[in-house]
Amino acid sequence: MRGGRGPRIMGLRVFVVPHLLIGIAVLVVVIGEPLWLWGYPPILGRITSMKQSISPKGRTRDEVDYIYRWNGRAINDSATVSPAAYQRLQSSQYVKVHALNVGGYQFSELEMTPKEFAAARWFLWPWAIVWNGMLLLMLRQPILAKRLVRNGEAVVGKILDKKSYRGRSTRFAVSYEYAPRTGQPLRRTMTVSGADYESAAIGKEIVVLYDPNHPANSVVYQYADYLAT
Numbered sequence: 001m002r003g004g005r006g007p008r009i010m011g012l013r014v015f016v017v018p019h020l021l022i023g024i025a026v027l028v029v030v031i032g033e034p035l036w037l038w039g040y041p042p043i044l045g046r047i048t049s050m051k052q053s054i055s056p057k058g059r060t061r062d063e064v065d066y067i068y069r070w071n072g073r074a075i076n077d078s079a080t081v082s083p084a085a086y087q088r089l090q091s092s093q094y095v096k097v098h099a100l101n102v103g104g105y106q107f108s109e110l111e112m113t114p115k116e117f118a119a120a121r122w123f124l125w126p127w128a129i130v131w132n133g134m135l136l137l138m139l140r141q142p143i144l145a146k147r148l149v150r151n152g153e154a155v156v157g158k159i160l161d162k163k164s165y166r167g168r169s170t171r172f173a174v175s176y177e178y179a180p181r182t183g184q185p186l187r188r189t190m191t192v193s194g195a196d197y198e199s200a201a202i203g204k205e206i207v208v209l210y211d212p213n214h215p216a217n218s219v220v221y222q223y224a225d226y227l228a229t
Contacts, residue, residue, distance in 0.1 A: 023135050026128040033109075034117065037098055042111050043068055045097035047089060048076070062086035066110065068097045075099070077108045082116050144217060145224045152209030154221070155179060159204045160187065162197055172197035174223065178208040180215035188216070192223045 045068030053061045064086070065078045081089070089095070096111035112120070157178030165171045174192050179185040192200070200223075210218035 020135060023128070023132045026124060026131060030121065030124045030128050033121070036100065037109065037112065037117065038114075040098060040100075042096035042098050043070075045095050045108075045110075047091055047093045047095060050086065050089065050091055052086075064089060064110065066095060066097065068099060068108065070099055070101070070106065075106060075108065077106075079110050081110065082119055085110075085112070085116055142225055145219045148209040148211060148217065148219045149221070149224055151211075152219070153181070153212050155181065155208050155210065157206050157208035157220070159200055159202055159206060161202060162200050164197065170194070174200050174220065176206060176208065176220055178210065178218065180210055180212070183215055186216060186218070188218050190220055190223060192220075196223045 045066045047064055047066050049065040051063050051065075053063070055061055060083070062081050062083060062085075063078055064081050065076065067074055067076050069075070097108050098111060099106065099108040101107070155178050157176050159174055159176050161175040163173050163175075165173070172192050172194055173189050174197065175187060175189045177185055177187045207221040208218050209221050209224075210216075
């Protein structure tokens, strides 16, 4: 088996890799940050100043500047805190700070209660689920296609319909039917390129590769990103 559409595969990789890195970064935050905050011992710091500002949308922003010592050096940092945390903190107050140095980059956060953490980060959990879920769905077809081109069983199928979906970008899909060697005919839909969409004709015979153990998993060979060798 070899890649049959190099530019298209490379384009998919160029698109997916940065989005995948974003998804991993979000997972690191939503999983790693709580472990860091409550599983890593804090150090002592002190609040140096507190200030409130109003955003262009009229929202109040509560900020706290603080200082702590790391490897003998005084480090100044700041944090945006919740209104409840801002009310209970005072200038010159000693606070617990969680600090971390990764590759020369210094990170720190004021210690938060679980309730304050949930109030500040709650939106990341559904965002991470949706973002990474969409990535998994996006990656499923090329991964499945690669496996089916290598190990799938070939049968003759037929194109039933084709549709384009217009939004921020246009997506093209082809619906097709095939009959596994054991079982009833199945109908599936596959996302295709614009060129494949234009060349697809309703009623046209096609080669369908399917998984004998899971006949519903299939791909139209002519529209796959890989060629059998």
